[in-house]
Amino acid sequence: MNTSPKEEKMVSVSVASERAEAIGGVLIAFFAALMAIAQLVNSNLEEEMMIAHNRVNSYSSWYQSKSVKESLMESELATLESLKLTVDDTKKVLFDEKIAQTKRAIEKYGAEKTEILLGSSEVGEENWAQDLDGKLGVIMGVKEWEARAEKMDISTQKFDLAMLFFQIALVLGAVCIIIYDNPRLQKTFIGLMVSCGVLGICFSIYGYALSL
Numbered sequence: 025m026n027t028s029p030k031e032e033k034m035v036s037v038s039v040a041s042e043r044a045e046a047i048g049g050v051l052i053a054f055f056a057a058l059m060a061i062a063q064l065v066n067s068n069l070e071e072e073m074m075i076a077h078n079r080v081n082s083y084s085s086w087y088q089s090k091s092v093k094e095s096l097m098e099s100e101l102a103t104l105e106s107l108k109l110t111v112d113d114t115k116k117v118l119f120d121e122k123i124a125q126t127k128r129a130i131e132k133y134g135a136e137k138t139e140i141l142l143g144s145s146e147v148g149e150e151n152w153a154q155d156l157d158g159k160l161g162v163i164m165g166v167k168e169w170e171a172r173a174e175k176m177d178i179s180t181q182k183f184d185l186a187m188l189f190f191q192i193a194l195v196l197g198a199v200c201i202i203i204y205d206n207p208r209l210q211k212t213f214i215g216l217m218v219s220c221g222v223l224g225i226c227f228s229i230y231g232y233a234l235s236l
């Protein structure tokens with residue numbers, strides 16, 4: 025029995041629609057998996073960003089405590105130098121020793137402040153002055169933590185954009201499946217879906233690269 029051109033066209037449309045639905049379904053699953061991975065990575069980066077911000081705050085407080093101690097030593101030095109002028113020559117030797125000790129303390133606090141601010145790697149091994157848990161040369165400075173926090177912040181913003189495009193891709197995929205009676209429009213939505221998914225992949229890769 026021969027089929028009419030109209031019936032053939034209907035069959036062709038049905039086949040094309042089923043193919044588009046199948047492609048849309050596969051793409052939805054693919055981009056949903058990528059979005060889940062992006063969300064996981066982004067969560068880890070946000071956690072690292074919070075840690076970095078906390079370290080900036082704690083190290084800044086550490087730096088301020090060193091500054092306070094340095095200021096106290098400087099005040100003590102000024103007092104000792106003033107008192108030295110009022111004592112006998114026999115006692116000036118004791119003041120000289122105390123003054124030299126105080127100057128060494130001031131220099132030490134200054135070196136510790138610099139290392140806390142810039143980090144051990146920046147000041148060089150010969151200038152290591154501040155230990156951390158009994159180890160020298162392991163200080164990651166305030167400036168380094170600030171740079172890391174900023175880097176993590178920018179990276180998470182890129183992942184937020186990536187997930188936005190993944191979500192748009194999923195919505196387009198769902199619409200593609202719903203409009204089953206228009207293969208041409210389905211192809212358009214598949215094209216848009218792929219474009220948004222590719223943008224999501226690009227932003228994910230860019231965001232991860234920024235975090236390294």
